[in-house]
Amino acid sequence: MNVIFEKSVAGRQGFRVPDSDVPVEGTLPEKYLRTAAAKLPEVSELDVVRHFTQLSQQNFSVDANFYPLGSCTMKYNPKFTEKVAAMPGFAELHPLLPQLRGGEQYVQGALEVLFECERWLCEITGMQAFTMQPLAGAHGELTGVMLMAAYHKSRGNSKKYIIIPDSAHGTNPASAAVAGYEIVSVPSDKKGGMDIDKLKAALTPECAGLMITCPDTHGVFNSRIDEIARMVHEVDGIMYYDGANLNATLGRCRPGDIGFDVVHLNLHKTFATPHGGGGPGSGPVGVGSRLVKFLPVSRVVKRSDGKFALNYEYPDTIGYIASFYGAFGVILKAYAYMLMLGRDGLKATSDHAVLNANYLLHRLKGAYQIAFDRICMHECLFSAARQAALGVHAIDIAKFLIDKKMHPPTVYFPLTVKEAIMIEPTETESKETLDRFVEAMLEADELARKDPEAFHKIPSTMPISRPDETKAAREAKVNYFSSHK
Amino acid sequence: MNPYIANTSQDVSSMLKTIGLGSVDELFCDIQPRHAPKSFDLPKGLSEYEIISYLNRLALQNSNGLIPFIGGGYYDHYVPAACQALISRGEFYTAYTPYQPECAQGTLQSLFEFQSMICALTEMDVSNASLYEGGTALYEAMMMAIRITNRTKVVMDSGVSPIYRKLIRSYTHNLDFEFVETPVVHGQADRSAIVKLLDKNTAAVIVQNPNFFGAVDDHTDIVEKTHAAGALLISSVYPVALGLLKTPGAMGADIVTGEGQSLGLPLSFGGPYLGFIATRTKYIRQMPGRIVGETVDGQGRRCFVNTLQAREQHIRREKATSNICTNVALCAIQAAIFMSLVGKEGLRKLAQLNLDKAEFARRELSRIPGVEVKRSSPTFNEFTVRLPKKADDVVAGMIRHGFAAGFPLGRYYPGMEDYLLVAVTEKRTKDEIAGYAQALAKVLADK
């Protein structure tokens, strides 16, 4: 499909800028002006609408396709939450308004949303307080590690490294490194959980803490998690909970009750806010009592007269981690979702997410090698090693599913399992959809045995076949105008 | 009842049978009784209508009716209807990061177009596919300069948004950097102060255009001095202003960042917003965040993929250029749609209209006794006025007249308690501006 610049015709314009109604014309000295207009496209409104509509139709999406991307929780995104976020009273609200004297009374509704959302998340996770500011999961991680550093500094601890299991998301070590810590990686045992003996060996007084996903990316809930927490606390380490997989344990277990000191959640996973093709996300961070005083400012407080206010007066705060109060539009959608589900709906969410994953695990374990032979949580992990021996790799199976109009699961992650295929169906999918997916996976396995060569030609039903990624990386053509002057 | 769960009780029994278990509770056997929640005291669920009524009530408690003259880097521009309509397509907003390019060309090509438009706007070589927002983007730009130069000192002009500066100070607090800010001057960047701070360990000089006071500048001379010291120049820009203003590319900047909210995103009480970053080709591998690149498929057809991924956290883990995973793809696509609609000539006109309205407001306000409109430097759509009273008090008075009158600078600049920063976008009408001037005259006349 042509890029929009190739549809440009001099003289077209897709938006009418109003005529000026003021009797003056502003001028600037020439040295401050650009010499030529920016080369934006010149197209009509219909051109734009058709271009982006047609582009959108080249995407798979939760609205149109089963999307069992492991560790991403691609559940259905309710439509009514979009309506809420678009309400003018929220959408048109300027973030600096509460910083004017007398301005707070004009943002009471927005502050109530933030305050209540924090309270819900506290009760769901068992933490003492939340900051809604982090703008994505990775941003939450960085905030959490900064809180960890502030805690150790206040105690006069000299801490050097953070322990991270080898099954962790890449953002964990990256966030810890950005915050200035070294990383010590601990391997998993044969059942998929963290190897406790190896953890013991890695724990010294220089350990700042442990970052762990719970349940982890192997889809395993570590039954000894409270014991691990005790060990980490013995060296005055901080237990960090990566909430990427919270969707498995709502109402069954709260990180605050089993020894975690910091958690980050991904509202775009568990709380159904749209992934948007890769953001915007939202990664609120919750803390236990020891870390509350370090939370970033501002914080939303409820005054004795029932009014909400922003408070900046926390002497031990780590400071400012975002320009304002978080991805407010996203938080609003998550809040509306929690109100819809309520206590029982949240618990049912995890029940069905885990049921659906175990159903897939059992239906597929004959054809695909399972990574760990046990009940899984909200996602199940396979290896395509058997198929790979025939020349059909996890990526080939992924492409096969695309031709079946299903989005592939996560492949080649976690790094601990060769030819990994990680499937997270979520609670919002029906048994019929799961059965169709199983059929497609079984068909792929059969084809791998009969005609492995056939995989080289797929996908064949999409606008494009497999792209040449080497060429893309070598040439790095990332700007239309550098190759089309 | 949960309307987002399809499984019926029959489905549940038949699935449990397949699994070989008797109850859903058995699936949670790894969670021991001692792990059970100490509390899970939440209200019962509500219906759509009940929630919409409640949230609508909250929305109505907000600032409806206040006529906004606040900017500070976040502006009340009009968002064309087509922008919202297109971005509301489920195929865009319910997709995820394009890991499988064959079924994600919509997102990928849109992001490629966004990158190209940011390059066109800034006259830089390469752009990424977005970062969280303007402030964190500026932090990432600074870290990028530190990596490229292998130096650790950063010189920040005090005209850079104080919101960004506070944020960067929090991030670098525990790291081994020297972070110096120039003394506050009201107006354009203080050249001599910046030059005095340049030394052999300076990684970058950071400036903003227009700066927080609204002053428009040409930083070409600062770029030359910065380069002579072996450092990089980072410029934070306001995209709508680039419809008219000299580009950071033409000034010779090395890294350009900014807040893209003005490109068709609602103010939405602070987010989600749109950070962007653009740079020279030679620095592309030090640029953080996702980047979309052009290539061909097996049949030689042009297509798009996430590229240069070896820089990123999912490959490099602790050695990555940044910990960023998600960007704000949907906001970037929204901005690309906005820039397509407004187009080449439209953006220039839009910027001119902002300039005209602000110029008119400056003239009207300067006629009020006691109000001093700063004219020491040229401005775009935002400017400072000095008031005969504390700006905080004046703003509180103006709210009673129905105006969000601007941002009192004293909040971030001690000693500037009687200065007010006033923004005037294309949405403010002649009557609103005149009404503002009348109200201000009244508020100032009140004892």
Added chain:
Amino acid sequence: MEIIEHYLYTKEHEWLDLDGEIGTVGITEYAQSALGDITFVELPEIEKEVEQFELLTSLESVKAANDIFSPISGKITEVNDELTADPGIINRDCYEKGWIAKIKISDDEETSNLLTADEYSNYLESLDRNGDGDSSDE
């Protein structure tokens, strides 16, 4: 897997070809095939001093980034500029045209810390036995 008889090797799959006081460095057949199509070579700085087994530079392929460690201590005298325009040279000819840097060796005795061709060949076999053989993704 091709191994050059008179080169020396590291366990990180770099090779060293000695010519008087100058050593040429590159990556082995095993390393290039594990990385897949190489897309970018960050060339080290000329005149830079490097230590044995310390970071020399890094390579990128589509889905991997790999650090290259120097097999020997010394000062870099020359780098292979052709790799900038065509990093695929390493995939096509890793032992000759795909060399990365030349180093003026500061301490001959360090060569005793390196593997001979035979030792390297045995080392590769031991990796295969441990199932760590082919680590390429696709």
